[in-house]
Amino acid sequence: MITFDLNCSNGHQFEGWFASSADFDTQKSRGLLVCPTCQDGVIQKALSVPNVPRKGNQEAGSPASVAPAAAATNTDAPATEMPPAIVAELVQKLARAQSEMLDKSQWVGGNFAETARAIHYGEEPDRLIHGETSRDEAKALVEEGIDVAPLLFPVVPPSAKN
DSSP states (O other): OEEEEEEETTSOEEEEEESSHHHHHHHHHTTOOOOTTTOOOOEEEOOOOOOOOOOTTSOTTOOOEEEOOOOOOOTTSOOOOOOHHHHHHHHHHHHHHHHHHHHTSEEEETTHHHHHHHHHTTSSOOOOEEEEOOHHHHHHHHHTTOOOEEOSSOOOOGGGOO
16 A cells, blocks of 8 residues: 545645555546545645654654745646655755755744744844744744745754754
8 A cells, every 4th residue: 555645726635545656546537536624626646755764862743843934835736756766866955955944044942933923023133043833833823924834854953962
């Protein structure tokens, strides 16, 4: 069995289990895939990152790290499989890009939401920040018009580095 992360055109994310990649393609072409949330039939494979084991010094279930940024998803793009070597290269490029962004960014830890609001409302100098916050708090920031995006790869807080 293969598990794919899937998206509908309304932005809902869910998981689908298939006997093979060809089975996914067959079900999609026959219109058998629908979003369990809204019943939308426009389904695409989501970009997924290989399962990398957690380092021993990282806690399971820690809050998501987020950084200010604009993000967009193209749900009209055709779902295609890429060879593993290309996927690995893309993941490495994304990791390098995140690392370069973090080098130019300030760690604010658990004060991410408060600091992002202070920057947005001009109470603190404009700068790139990264830190930790809950999904609900990140959603509230977006609803306030404050641009945030989850980091694609885990970040070790400066205080926890060896």
